[in-house]
Amino acid sequence: GENVEQHPSTLSVQEGDSAVIKCTYSDSASNYFPWYKQELGKRPQLIIDIRSNVGEKKDQRIAVTLNKTAKHFSLHITETQPEDSAVYFCAASRRQGGKLIFGQGTELSVKP
């Protein structure tokens, strides 16, 4: 069945450094790849997403890259700030499937 693997499980960086989180997926029919951020005790919220017809997408300090051949995608956060500290989840789904499968999550800690 579908599976999404996410690494690393924890990531600690200094404020101002960059952070990279990587995911791989098993279902070759997947073509929608969102990233969600979950602050402590809160609900997950979408921060950026990418579709398979695009290789890279940027939104201010965050960017996502997709390699469909290798079936992996990554989240890049530049100039990290303490408020970026949270758990980040990648996910994948098919075009019209609606079945969104999440990775295990990465706990990002940004130290001032």
Place this chain on the structure above:
Amino acid sequence: NAGVTQTPKFRILKIGQSMTLQCTQDMNHNYMYWYRQDPGMGLKLIYYSVGAGITDKGEVPNGYNVSRSTTEDFPLRLELAAPSQTSVYFCASSYHRGTNTGELFFGEGSRLTVL
């Protein structure tokens, strides 16, 4: 709009008891989902629905049942609660039309403990 509303927020159950987690959304979303979140294990899909009257199993459906009689409501039923069902449960909804895959909007979560 209230968005996605889940009740209750907290519940303690004894082994073998049953209960229903309620979920309602007022955004006229066609898709609805139930996820469970265990510490360090991410979000696991229990069941999802692509419209009223249609439900389908996710990754971890055993021990749960759902129904979708209206667009707004998607209750999750736990029969014969077990300690392994101790978790935080999130309901979510999204709007899909054609090839457009929409953002998931999550409820605040329901923390369930089975003792």
